[in-house]
Amino acid sequence: MLYHVRMEVHPPTHLPPAEFDRLKAEEKAQAQALQESGRWVHLWRIAGQYANISVFDVADHDELHAILSSLPLFPFMSVAVTPLARHPSAI
Numbered sequence: 744m745l746y747h748v749r750m751e752v753h754p755p756t757h758l759p760p761a762e763f764d765r766l767k768a769e770e771k772a773q774a775q776a777l778q779e780s781g782r783w784v785h786l787w788r789i790a791g792q793y794a795n796i797s798v799f800d801v802a803d804h805d806e807l808h809a810i811l812s813s814l815p816l817f818p819f820m821s822v823a824v825t826p827l828a829r830h831p832s833a834i
């Protein structure tokens with residue numbers, strides 16, 4: 744199943760910057776591994792925002808939730824998920 748996901752990062756004020764940088768590096772490594780596995784299909788920065796638009800190709804809602812909630816930045820993100828169905832006019 745395909746999912747459109749919008750993630751907005753809200754950097755914590757209570758964490759030392761070096762700790763947040765460490766979480767960002769872990770997030771990058773995990774995101775790149777998921778892209779290489781084919782499950783994180785698109786990852787785009789929303790221009791002018793600390794947010795991204797992503798497309799995931801995973802088995803179901805449960806797998807998507809497991810992936811999103813395992814991301815190192817998950818505690819500092821708001822996430823909006825839109826399941827995608829095939830459009831009848833799509834070629």
Ligand SMILES: O=C(O)CC1=CCC(=O)O1
Pocket residue numbers: 750752770771772774793794795816
């Ligand atoms: O910077 C972001 O939008 C959050 C994020 C998702 C994957 C990644 O590497 O950073």
